[in-house]
Amino acid sequence: MDKRAELIIDNVNMTYKICTQNGKEKVIEAIHSVSGVVKEGEFITIIGPSGCGKSTLLEIIGGLKELTSGEIYLRNEKITSSHPLIGMVFQEESIFPWRNVMENVEFGLEIEGVPKTARRRKSQEMIELVGLHGFEDRYPKELSGGMKQRVAIARALAKDPEILLMDEPFGALDQQTRMFLGGELLSIWENTKKTILFVTHDINEAVLLGDSVWIMSNRPSVIKEIVNVDIERPRDIKTLANEKFSKLTAYIWNLLGPEAEKALGPHAIRA
């Protein structure tokens, strides 16, 4: 099973300047020489302490932020701005409140100029894929948090991207909904064969979903370790009881713990 490399992240650095209280400029290094290879159809989860730049990395890949140095290749082609083959799902509520479910899902196709009947057909398919059949005419304010994120996923998938970037998409939801949607995401992934980069701060979620887990360190962020998750698929809620699962989560926590402590600063209390 030798799959080709879909996305190559080559030595990416990102720094930005801030003004300190006494008016001096200070350079903050958000990401420090991050490299990685994502294969076609792979499900990568990225985990790290809060504020470590995992979202920044995703936004750089999505073309929303500029990198300071380094290169990103999509299928051997260097990318510098938002690429049509890359879709993104955000943590915050990102679906448009002035559009109903159908209109939200077809947004990308509308921007591309796809004729109405064609984009309706495609969007309908996506709405059914994420299990929102019957909610086409509803407005976001009538939907629950989990449903809104499903709309966001359908919207990103409607344009048929190769890579789906997900920035803590279930982070704002409660534990039960998060686990449930995680399971649904797995079946969507298995059906659509997309490549997924999924940022999370939840170790269980990272292990449950990913083929491999990228562990990022505290700022300046480097990839500290890549952990392979060799738990057989299909996975679901029952996987949580798997012996390998608890070993892996414990292992990752050991790696993350010191980083999380650093992120909290010198006053962090040792547990």
Add this chain to the structure above:
Amino acid sequence: MKRATKINIVRIIVISGFLLFLELITRAGYVRPTILVPPSIMCLTLFRSIVSGNLTPHFVRTLVEILLSFSISSIVGIPIGILFWKFPRIWRMFEIYFVSSYAMPTIFFYPVLLVLFGLGTLPILTIAIITSMLPIILNTTTGFREIREVYPKVGHMFNCTPAQMFFKVKFPAAAPLIFAGLKMGFTYATTLCIAMEFLNAEKGLGFLVSYHYFTFDTDLLYAYILLIIIIAVTVNIIILRIEQRVRMEL
């Protein structure tokens, strides 16, 4: 839908109950007819005035004033608001004047403008435009400045052109506040046009009210006040409808 009809029923009951109450206390003689006339007489007088055609020129004059001042302040105010959002430095320079002039009763300048332009629509329009433009400008600027950061990000992810970004993402995102500004602007335009006609004018609904007020013609006075209330309510309903429709289409 069921809840909406219930609310409407309650509204109608409250209003008709209030009118019935006024009718009863005036008919029973608790309130003198020089102070308040029964609602039925108000309606009847208004009806007669409409049929006789006496009202028409005044009505048209006021309507034209309101629509003209509101249109001008929207057409000019929204672009100015966008300008202030695009160039925050200009905004910072003028912010203090704009915000403080909110508290300034512009109506004080009416006499000066009367001297400058003479009796007619021009002084009224000037004041109504200046005053109603303020909330339109301020709300447009605020509306655009407070767009949630994630919306333009979504636009970028789908490779929106700058025009698509403006018309399909930013403008609809700012629309609720812009509309609130327009509603306020319209209210200001209406109130000020009628109030200045009331102060000093030769035509218009405000003039009619003040004329019958000074001639103790209470029947007609209340008939025209009633008309102004009806206009205000109708216009508000129309604006609400437009708001809903526009939001659907964006």
